[in-house]
Amino acid sequence: MISNRQKQQGVALVVSLIILVSLTMLGLTSIQRTTTDLAMAGNQRETGLMFQAAEVGLSSAETFIGNSTTNADFKNAGLGLITVPDDNPAYNGPDYFRPNWNTSSQQASTALDAWEQPRYMIEYLGDRSQNPLAGVNIGSYGTIQSGDIVSIYRSTSRGVGLTVNSFRYVQSYFGKDKP
Template sequence: MKKNHEKVDFMRQRGSALIISLVFLLLLTMIGVSSIQDSTLQERMAGNERDRNLAFQAAEAALREGEAFLREQSPTFTASGTGGLLSPDYTGAKPTAANYPWASRSRAGASLAGVNSVPRYVIEWLTTQATGPSDQIEVSVVNSYRITARAVGGSTDAVVLLQATYSR
């Protein structure tokens, strides 16, 4: 009679082991899916950071080109902003505005690898200041300019605007 009782216990154990195994398998699957989603999110964040970094570096390069342009040239600034050279009496949209016409009122920088479009810059003539005492015959004049650079990274979503003030 004892043998019959052991047989019934053995049958109960087989059913519960299957259910526990399925629960563990479900938990492991959920952990795996969660890990894959986390990895995908981190990859997207790294890609976005790379795009932004490319745009930042391109904007920096455009700023340096604007400074070099001012060092090497004596540009003519206009009220219409022709060639990205804005005089103090320019009344259009500012280069920091979302509706500024970058294609027609800016200067193109050097083409860089990995960016979506060529970085561009605008030079605004801010002021002319006299330096030195006013009782001297010769007074040195300093012109101040604001250079605004706009660059796009690897995708059109990564846009960086940088500004620098340059005096000479």
């Protein structure tokens, strides 16, 4: 006859194997979660750097517009300076997603820890009269009176992250007294 102790030896082995497998699965799950958390933190840092670079590019573009005294620079469509054609109402702007921004844009004057420095394009959209009935003052600080002529610009900036494959575009409109 088999004693109680001999019957329990097989059960103890099975129970210990089940516990070992469950602890192994728990450990693997925690390792996988840690790896995922690290990847998410890296992506968050990359995204922040891309947007920071793009914002620096917009700031540089607005500084360029603010310091320019004439719109003549936009007539020849120099690097990153574009005039919207008056005779083309369906104009949607340049191809912002073209692969070579280095030959068709201006570089922002800053030093960021990114793959490449931010770049921007400025489109001169033309001159508009400030509408006295509109509830919006494009000067935003009250410097432009109703009826004044305002030059409108659209700035598009491209910020690149830590790798060449990660980039973001940011766009803004800027208006100032006609030079």
